[in-house]
Amino acid sequence: MTTPPATPTRPQPPEDETSRPFWEATRTRRLLYQWCTVCDRPVFFPRDICPGCLGSTLEWRESSGRGTVYTFSNVHRPQMPNFALPAPYTVALIELAEGVRLMSNVVNCDPEQVRVGMAVKVTWERLDDGRHLPQFEPA
Amino acid sequence: MGTLRGAAAFVGVADDASPTGELEVHGRALEAAMIEAALADAGLSISDVDGVCHANNSMALAEYLGIHPRFTDSTSTGGSSFEVHAEHAAAAIAAGLADVVVSVYGSTPQGDRRRNAGGRGGGRGFMMAGPNPQAEWEMPYGLRQPMGPYAMAATRHMAQFGTTPEQLAQIAVSTRAWATMNPKARHRDPITVDDVLSSPLQCSPLHLLDCCLVTDGAGAWVMTSAERAAELAKPPVYVLGAGTCHDHQMISQMPDLTTTAGVISGTNAFGMAGIKPDDVDLLMGYDSFTITALLHLEDLGFCPKGEGGRFVEDGRTGPGGSFPMNTNGGGLSYTHPGMYGMFLIVEAVRQLRGEAGARQLESPEIAVAHGSGGVLSCMSTLVLGTEATR
Structure with a gap:
């Protein structure tokens, strides 16, 4: 007797009061980042204070969702046996046009075709609780 | 002997508490507020x-x-932690490792209980300030840890500098050649570049043989003053220089995936020792993955940035080569119990004492033990030398 394969899953991102505006915006498929109005620079991941001046001078801005692949790896041997994406899948660091870098997946693209510097745009995967997870696809 | 007396002083303090027993602010924001207040006080x-x-x-x-920071201390000894931090900080300042050191503590068990009752998500640990950002910003994407971040560095290095899988593989091959001369090594059979490239891809571009072992292992060292060391049985191995720097915790926050904080730790350690890269007879460079060792070679100045692949491809880091590296067989072939840095020091000391058996180098005088912690996060460099170098 064999166990049926587990349903593919993703670790669900937790959130707290600091990051809540980011995750709430994903319900309507909007990608937010922070901007320090004193240092005049973007900030990611969300913080209560600017990692530069320590000021409570951060405002939320909406990203164009466009960027490039800074680097990536195609995971052939996943750690989680029932991870949402079938191996090999692409995990990448995406540099958004607004100047911040975040981890994500490149989807809707053969992993062998992903390149450093490739132009990508955001697409969304719905999470169980109605939030969405940012994913990226060739632009 | 030097003394810490008068070498450092407290210049700012801050605290916060409330008659209600509860603070509005918590987590990292609380710690940041305390640091800002203490700095303002100073x-x-x-x-x-x-x-x-x-x-x-x-x-x-x-x-x-x-x-x-170039000085960092996560020493955790419970209630006395912050006295220990002060002791370490004074020593660091006296030695020129740091100029301004902060230590901070914030813990809000009462507020946490209220926030978590009816709130979503897991409670915060009693000692833990703030959520784990990796759970929120990295774990949903399925990157294998710790291999994935190193794979990302390798991908970037290849794209930026033209480094090849064959060049990375050569590091594993040269290291294995050393392991054949270490009777305690996990793997002692020679391998070829083809063997590495035909081993299963784990996280591209890293193959199984680009990755360190998972083995049992143990080690220890004893350090004493130079005066005392002179009276002991074995030739002393002096700490000539030391330096540390970290520039991120999560790989997604690393400023540049092809340049580690080893540039800072190495510059500081070499500067303290008064040596140049050319003076080093042996590099013990933490080889969690082939790319890790390659980055050390560049960041410590043994070759220019981007040239690591060409530097290693002729096998010069192996036996008989002009630049011996990881002569015990490294984390790739000797042992890797999880935190391998101990073994870097043990091998460097043995080589400098002339106790390395079949793999003994010819009269080495200066060795570098270069540790790497986290995911290319925290680099720490030791320059060690014989009596002649002191």
């Missing part, structure tokens, strides 16, 4: 700070604050 700003102490995770704190 007439200093965050840009003056180059050392951070925290009793749980100084990397996460520094990442949150956006600073890249």
